[in-house]
Amino acid sequence: MQKGIRLNDGHVSYLGVLAKKDGTRKGYLSKRSSDNTKWHNKWFALLHNMLFYFENDSTTKASGLYLLEGCVCERAPSPKPSLTAKESLEKQYYFTINFGHDAQKALELRTEDVKDCDDWVAAIGHASYRNLATEHESLMQKYLHLLQIVETEKTVAKRLRHQIEDQEIEVERLKSEVQSFLRGWLCRRKWKTIIQDYIRSPHAESMRKRNQVVFSMLEAEAEYVQQLHILVNCFLRPLRMAASSKKPPIGHDDVSSIFLNSETIMFLHQIFYQGLKARVSSWPTLVLADLFDILLPMLNIYQEFVRNHQYSLQILASCKQNRDFDKLLKQYEAKPDCEERTLETFLTYPMFQIPRYILTLHELLAHTPHEHVERKSLEYAKSKLEELSRIMHDEVSETENIRKNLAIERMIVEGCEILLDTSQTFVRQARGLGQELEHLDFKIVVEPKDTPSFTVILVASSRQEKAAWTSDISQCIDNIRCNGLMMNAFEENSKVTVPQMIKSDTSLYCDDVDIRFSKTLNSCKVLQIRYASVERLLERLTDLRFLSIDFLNTFLHSYRVFTTADVVLNKLITIYKKPISAIPARCPFV
Numbered sequence: 001m002q003k004g005i006r007l008n009d010g011h012v013s014y015l016g017v018l019a020k021k022d023g024t025r026k027g028y029l030s031k032r033s034s035d036n037t038k039w040h041n042k043w044f045a046l047l048h049n050m051l052f053y054f055e056n057d058s059t060t061k062a063s064g065l066y067l068l069e070g071c072v073c074e075r076a077p078s079p080k081p082s083l084t085a086k087e088s089l090e091k092q093y094y095f096t097i098n099f100g101h102d103a104q105k106a107l108e109l110r111t112e113d114v115k116d117c118d119d120w121v122a123a124i125g126h127a128s129y130r131n132l133a134t135e136h137e138s139l140m141q142k143y144l145h146l147l148q149i150v151e152t153e154k155t156v157a158k159r160l161r162h163q164i165e166d167q168e169i170e171v172e173r174l175k176s177e178v179q180s181f182l183r184g185w186l187c188r189r190k191w192k193t194i195i196q197d198y199i200r201s202p203h204a205e206s207m208r209k210r211n212q213v214v215f216s217m218l219e220a221e222a223e224y225v226q227q228l229h230i231l232v233n234c235f236l237r238p239l240r241m242a243a244s245s246k247k248p249p250i251g252h253d254d255v256s257s258i259f260l261n262s263e264t265i266m267f268l269h270q271i272f273y274q275g276l277k278a279r280v281s282s283w284p285t286l287v288l289a290d291l292f293d294i295l296l297p298m299l300n301i302y303q304e305f306v307r308n309h310q311y312s313l314q315i316l317a318s319c320k321q322n323r324d325f326d327k328l329l330k331q332y333e334a335k336p337d338c339e340e341r342t343l344e345t346f347l348t349y350p351m352f353q354i355p356r357y358i359l360t361l362h363e364l365l366a367h368t369p370h371e372h373v374e375r376k377s378l379e380y381a382k383s384k385l386e387e388l389s390r391i392m393h394d395e396v397s398e399t400e401n402i403r404k405n406l407a408i409e410r411m412i413v414e415g416c417e418i419l420l421d422t423s424q425t426f427v428r429q430a431r432g433l434g435q436e437l438e439h440l441d442f443k444i445v446v447e448p449k450d451t452p453s454f455t456v457i458l459v460a461s462s463r464q465e466k467a468a469w470t471s472d473i474s475q476c477i478d479n480i481r482c483n484g485l486m487m488n489a490f491e492e493n494s495k496v497t498v499p500q501m502i503k504s505d506t507s508l509y510c511d512d513v514d515i516r517f518s519k520t521l522n523s524c525k526v527l528q529i530r531y532a533s534v535e536r537l538l539e540r541l542t543d544l545r546f547l548s549i550d551f552l553n554t555f556l557h558s559y560r561v562f563t564t565a566d567v568v569l570n571k572l573i574t575i576y577k578k579p580i581s582a583i584p585a586r587c588p589f590v
Contacts, residue, residue, distance in 0.1 A: 016062030019047030020054070025123040027116065028057075030092075032108040039110065049129045051097075066107060072098045073124040075117065076108065093117035097124060203369070210367035214288065217360050218280050221273045224353060228266035230337050231346040236262055238332060249325035253564050257315045258347070260308045261301045265350055268298050288364075289377030296384050305350055306392045311560055312347060354392065358385050440466055444473065512536075534563045541568075542575045 020026070023045040030039040031053065042053040042063070051066040076094040093114050097107040111117045198204050236259045243252045275291050320326045333342055361382040368375055440460050447453040460466035508527070511517060515532035529540065529551070541555055559568060 016052045019045040019052045023047045030110045049127045068127045095121050206367045225273045227349045258312045261305045289374045292381035538571045
């Protein structure tokens with residue numbers, strides 16, 4: 001054993017057994033003794049960089065161990081023999097192992113075969129761990145290289161399998177395409193006939209007309225939005241700015257009266273147009289009913305606009321009497337966008353929009369099948385628009401009737417109390433000729449209850465006018481008789497009584513400097529007002545002792561003629577904050 005190294009006997013025994021079993025080189029060698037006097041024959045086994053020797057090949061426990069790391073093994077010349085031992089030395093081959101340590105003596109070995117000697121020298125020379133590590137690294141590189149080659153081959157093989165599978169799929173696809181082409185060719189022949197028959201069918205013609213109606217509706221809506229845009233940007237907004245100048249040609253109240261709800265209507269239809277445009281872009285799938293569902297609740301703003309239309313034209317005509325305003329308006333109307341159209345023309349456009357929608361929906365429904373998914377929604381929208389149109393028409397008729405009655409009443413020198421009754425309806429108006437012509441005169445016999453009867457002779461301008469006047473007067477007399485019978489029956493069965501508080505207040509029926517009454521009773525059995533100051537009208541409007549629906553309707557339809565909305569709202573706000581002030585202080589309480 002080498003000096004200065006301690007090894008565990010169990011490990012050494014195990015390594016010795018392993019070397020004897022799996023050693024790279026095994027065999028008998030002669031080893032020189034430490035005193036260089038004798039040679040001992042031992043059984044050596046080489047395992048990695050360890051050289052074990054045993055007493056013989058049957059011994060299991062190693063007699064010694066040499067660590068060969070860093071050693072040098074080489075052939076050694078034979079020593080000079082003595083004359084007596086010459087023959088025996090010629091058959092011996094020597095080699096030495098130098099360990100590279102000064103304190104350790106070189107190991108001298110010999111064998112009787114030259115090939116065996118060379119094999120041992122070569123084996124011990126390659127027994128270094130460093131050589132083994134280098135060889136191991138080289139082998140690992142080769143191993144890794146082989147693994148790469150194997151992986152590459154696997155990848156190539158996988159790619160080839162995929163290519164084969166893809167080619168098989170492509171072949172199947174080509175087969176399917178060929179079969180599909182043949183089937184498609186046969187189906188196209190059949191479908192061509194079916195489609196040609198459908199194109200000539202009434203249903204296809206109806207769908208084409210329906211689409212044409214929708215496209216025309218989009219164009220009309222775009223044109224209407226452009227008209228509203230011109231109305232707001234070329235007239236409304238510039239006039240608002242002019243009303244805010246130092247010398248305004250028109251007041252803010254007049255601007256609000258002329259352009260009531262115009263800007264709101266423009267914003268509403270811009271939204272509706274964008275939605276309609278988006279739906280048309282998804283053609284041939286056209287769903288329009290939900291757009292009308294969104295539009296219908298917002299169309300109530302048209303009621304105020306239509307109700308105010310005639311009044312706005314009157315305000316505009318009145319403002320045109322101002323030369324500065326008339327000059328400014330002509331400048332606005334001369335803009336290229338107006339295309340020589342007047343402001344009155346643009347104010348009239350919204351009046352026809354609701355009827356236009358009704359006609360469009362009517363035409364759309366005419367070309368919409370009964371089983372169509374939008375049929376019921378479109379019918380509902382059409383019915384709502386027709387109902388709104390009737391309400392607007394009635395309100396306009398009622399407003400115009402009251403205004404015409406007021407205008408006629410002002411033309412009469414002493415006034416006419418009966419014209420101020422809200423139940424009166426304007427029928428016909430004309431100027432008399434002042435002279436009797438043949439076959440153009442007609443007479444009306446009036447028979448009052450308390451005074452003698454008298455006759456009124458009238459002359460028409462033509463035979464047609466005479467026939468129209470006589471027919472309308474006869475119809476009005478029949479209506480008066482019918483209404484009189486109904487009112488008598490109602491009064492006999494009515495349980496409505498006038499409160500004592502109202503009976504005791506003389507201000508409700510006695511004429512004064514700022515108020516005069518007619519002889520006609522309203523629904524509360526109080527005399528109707530013939531004319532009064534703004535303060536007295538507002539006082540009557542907010543009097544909490546009675547609520548006359550006749551007076552309320554008349555006031556709401558005509559208050560813009562003699563006052564402004566701000567005055568009315570301020571009065572209502574005052575009553576809301578102090579309800580007790582709604583009962584006039586001068587009224588006596590019973």
